[in-house]
Amino acid sequence: MKTEHVMIALSIAAAFATLPSITKASSSNPALAGIDTTEASRVTQAVNNNVVSALSHTHLSLLANATPAGRVDDALPMNHMQLILQRSASRESALQALITAQHDPSSSKFHQWLTPEEFGTTFGVTDADIAAVKSWLISQGFTVNGVYPNKLQIDFSGTAGLVRQAFRTQENRYVVNHVTHIANANDISVPSALRDVVVGVAGLNDFRPQPLHVAPQVAQFDRNKSNFKIKQPSNSTAGTPGHSAVNFTGGVRGFVPYDMQTIYNVTSLYTSGVTGTGITIAVVEDVDMYTPDWANFVSQFGLGSYGGTFTQFQPQLTPSTGNCTDPGGNSPGGESIETVLDSEYSTAIAPGANIWVATCADSDSTNFFGGVFTAADNLINNSDPTGRPNVISASYGYGEGFTDAASKAAIDLMWAQGDAEGISVFISSGDSGSNPSFNGSIINGVGIDANSFATSPNDTAVGGTDTADVLDGTTNKYFNSTLNAVYGSAKSYVPEITWNQSCGNTQAASKLVHTSALQFCKNALIYDPYGYYVTSESGSGGPSSIDAKPSWQRIVRGAAKDQSRDLPDVSLFGGSYGGYSWVILCTGFYPCTANFTSPVELVAGTSLSSPMFAGIQALIDQGLYNAGLPKNQGNAAPTLYELARSEYGGPTGKTPPTLAGCNSDNGTSGTGKCVFYNITAGGNSTQCIQVAAFAQTTPDCYFYGTIQNFQQFYGPTLVGLTATSTSKYNATTAAFAAQPGWSFANGLGSVNANNLLKAWKSFVGAP
Structure with a gap:
């Protein structure tokens, strides 16, 4: 193993030794006039696989308390993962300044847009650093499929076993909502020599948003009525059904x-x-x-x-x-x-x-x-x-x-x-x-x-x-x-x-039953004792x-006084x-x-x-x-x-x-x-629940009642409305x-x- 490590280190050192250690961007594009993002490579040491750094938050937090249903076989193909690279702080600052100028009508750079290649050369990672990362991936047995023009993403493929060995994380199977997924069990690690230029790996799990x-x-x-009568839910598999607190029996409206x-x-x-x-x-x-x-x-x-x-x-x-x-x-x-x-x-x-x-x-x-x-x-x-x-x-x-x-x-x-x-x-x-x-x-x-x-x-x-x-x-x-x-x-x-x-709709509460949303929701417990019409x-x-928070989001009345x-x-x-x-x-x-x-x-x-x-x-x-102006905005x-x-x-x-x-x-x-x-x-304050059987808490929820057997299956369940306070609910919270x-x-x-x-x-x- 020591001999193997030495050979890897020498090969990677040789790879970036043959490239220039400083990358200077040059372009005739007016957008880049006066912008100098010249910088030296940030990978300055030979890559040592025995000296590694963990990358925080590189596994899904939703699996923090989940029990694996088993390990993934090492031979499982894992294709087209992406190693996400991190530009330097100086290049990040220069990019943000440029984008601000591109949106400022008084700037000479207003609406002067970049090509992907100009973006990569000016604001990506240096060629030497990319070469070092690629060489390390190849040395670990991965196939590098290509580097994106933005010089911030490397597309590569391998197996679960290679992921385990190179990134020191196990790919496991997890069952969530009766569906089996794969995901890495813990944060990944990379050689410390690469730490400054690597954010993490995208593609280590197969969870998908809806x-x-x-x-x-x-x-x-x-x-006769110029409206529509709902017959049945669509056979589409996209999306999942939800319930409404009120159903209109006289037909519904279809906008065109x-x-x-x-x-x-x-x-x-x-x-x-x-x-x-x-x-x-x-x-x-x-x-x-x-x-x-x-x-x-x-x-x-x-x-x-x-x-x-x-x-x-x-x-x-x-x-x-x-x-x-x-x-x-x-x-x-x-x-x-x-x-x-x-x-x-x-x-x-x-x-x-x-x-x-x-x-x-x-x-x-x-x-x-x-x-x-x-x-x-x-x-x-x-x-x-x-x-x-x-x-x-x-x-x-x-x-x-x-x-x-x-x-x-x-x-x-x-x-x-x-x-x-x-x-x-x-x-x-x-x-x-x-x-x-x-x-x-x-x-x-x-x-x-x-x-x-x-x-x-x-x-x-x-x-x-x-x-x-x-x-x-x-x-x-x-x-x-x-x-x-x-x-x-x-x-x-x-x-x-x-x-x-949801019953959190203040307008519906006021117009239909002349009460507050909170009282509307409390009343609903009487007519919906199992919570079938609870919805978010x-x-x-x-x-x-x-x-x-970007500067432009601070400039208008009503803007939230936060930093987000x-x-x-x-x-x-x-x-x-x-x-x-x-x-x-x-x-x-x-x-x-x-x-x-x-x-x-x-x-x-x-x-x-x-x-x-x-x-x-x-x-x-x-x-x-x-x-007479450019199309792109x-x-x-x-x-x-x-x-x-x-x-x-x-x-x-x-x-x-x-x-x-x-x-x-x-x-x-x-x-x-x-x-x-x-x-x-x-407003968009909606219902939220806390199921006793799940042994988990739901923050940012003001609970107004308990459903003794939620949907006749889950047992005792607290039901509430989303709020910034758990002790009071009003227009402010x-x-x-x-x-x-x-x-x-x-x-x-x-x-x-x-x-x-x-x-x-x-x-x-x-x-």
């Missing part, structure tokens, strides 16, 4: 593209020729869709004249690492409802845009977020500019508390790279209130959290709203009683509240425990109390037919909100391009917050009249010039209430797309 939509429902149109276009005022942009033409929106997925669905959707809802295009493909690197294969699903019975939803409702808002459905199989795992991460990562690292989209939408999520450090680091560096390249990224904030990890179930065992896929400061998180007309009794004011030629009924903007399907289904928001990147940034329609309002999909199993003579699928969730906002961004991009959030400050005011100082004037509650009254609709009604300005419930609120484009043009100095 798409962020409510379980689809199959419904039949009732021509026309309704969303009218509510958020995008139709006026169409009349000026702004439809998203020339802009590419990529929705990133881990299962295909049945491709005829999109054409069926476009035809059914009269979108064909706008000239949008559709492509489904697997994005590859050049040269290819082989880490993105077709996941399958291009059939009526195998498609993903999530993929259908994302593609159809980005088109619903931007019908002239080019829609890319970029899919990679989860089995080619490189990250906790699987094929969704790979698809986005490969697009952002495409060396061909025609292979990079203008906008990306991702509708998947899981809490930071359930994501390993390497995967989280990889996500954040990916979105930072996308931002520096000018790509606008939109992510769903989540569908389970103050913790996004419980879509279709109930928060338990953990407290407040935020979607780890969205908490980077380089993306825009989109939360969920509900239209207020049903609870307000104003439906006739905002919707026609009969449908038009494209099956729409919306007349105008509709007041909005926070989407919340709601638009999500919360503070990051990892990413720091907070979610969401904005919101659009996501769902409704009682499951009354949905959007209509055209799917393979249930294609849309003229006059809805056959059943359709209805769906909701922040998986709807994100692709719709991506569509709005495509309209903004085309509108700016028509004015990078992360939308910094500009959105600047525009919101003009409307809502800053965190201190005099309150502008537009804060009240642009309140969503006003509907169309006096809001004609508003960019944002400030949503101040409702509820997690979280809507409020004037920014809020954890709905961020800056929703938007008037036409006014947003006007304000954006003014901000960037467009003619």
Whole structure:
């Protein structure tokens, strides 16, 4: 063994001795003018496998108290893992300064975007350090499939046995919610000589977040009432069913593209020729869709004249690492409802845009977020500019508390790279209130959290709203009683509240039973003694425990006085109390037919909100391009917050009249010039439980009662509402209430797309 160690050390030392010890970035790109990130290699010693350092948080915390169901066989293939590298502090500082300048209209670097190669050379790890890490991986028996252009990710493959020997961690099997997974049992270790340049390994577990939509429902149109009768849950395997505290027996409402276009005022942009033409929106997925669905959707809802295009493909690197294969699903019975939803409702808002459905199989795992991460990562690292989209939408999520450090680091560096390249990224904030990890179930065992896929400061998180007309009794004011030629009924903007399907919905409590949400929930115990209607289904928001608050998130009234990147940034329609309002999909199993003579699928969730906002961004991009400016805008959030400050005011100082004037509650009254609709009604405090049989506590939950035998199976269970206090529950402690300005419930609120484009043009100095 000593001889083997000496040979390894000598081979690695020889590898980086043949390379320059200093890497200097040079480019003619104006964005890099004056930026000098020259630095020496940080791997300065021969790699000694007997001198190692543990990398903290490199295994899943959710398995901390789990008992393994057995060891994984050493021969198990583990393909396309990624070694995530860490740039130096000086390069990190230089990158953040550049991104800030790229979003500052007064800077010479404004909208001067990078290529993946420029990003890697300037802000990645030096070639010498990459060579040292690669040599060590090869010496351990791994196959190195390639280094990403960003010089921060090394794709490699091996076996569970090689992982155990090289990283000193055992791959075990764990049974969670009756499903068997594999994961590393403890934090990994690497040779101390590599410690400064290695974050960890992504791809050591096969847990996967869920798409962020409510379980689809199959419904039949009732021509006499112009509404739908739900027949049965969809046969889709994507998402899990949840219960609503109230079910509407007289039928439900199915929104169509026309309704969303009218509510958020995008139709006026169409009349000026702004439809998203020339802009590419990529929705990133881990299962295909049945491709005829999109054409069926476009035809059914009269979108064909706008000239949008559709492509489904697997994005590859050049040269290819082989880490993105077709996941399958291009059939009526195998498609993903999530993929259908994302593609159809980005088109619903931007019908002239080019829609890319970029899919990679989860089995080619490189990250906790699987094929969704790979698809986005490969697009952002495409060396061909025609292979990079203008906008990306991702509708998947899981809490930071359930994501390993390497995967989280990889996500954040990916979105930072996308931002520096000018790509606008939109992510769903989540569908389970103050913790996004419980879509279709109930928060338990953990407290407040935020979607780890969205908490980077380089993306825009989109939360969920509900239209207020049903609870307000104003439906006739905002919707026609009969449908038009494209099956729409919306007349105008509709007041909005926070989407919340639990008894924690303050608006439902007030309007339906004239009481507080807390009392509403207590009353529910009488009529639901086994807790079958306890739910956490709601638009999500919360503070990051990892990413720091960006400066642009501090500048608007209502901004949380914390040090965290907070979610969401904005919101659009996501769902409704009682499951009354949905959007209509055209799917393979249930294609849309003229006059809805056959059943359709209805769906909701922040998986709807994100692709719709991506569509709005495509309209903004085309509108700016028509004015002679670059198409790409990078992360939308910094500009959105600047525009919101003009409307809502800053965190201190005099309150502008537009804060009240642009309140969503006003509907169309006096809001004609508003960019944002400030949503101040409702909140996303939802139900949470603590099951005695689980022997675990649930923090951030105010318990108001006990269910003696939860769902007639789990035994005594405490039930409560998510809160920042466990001793009292009110508007101040509820997690979280809507409020004037920014809020954890709905961020800056929703938007008037036409006014947003006007304000954006003014901000960037467009003619």
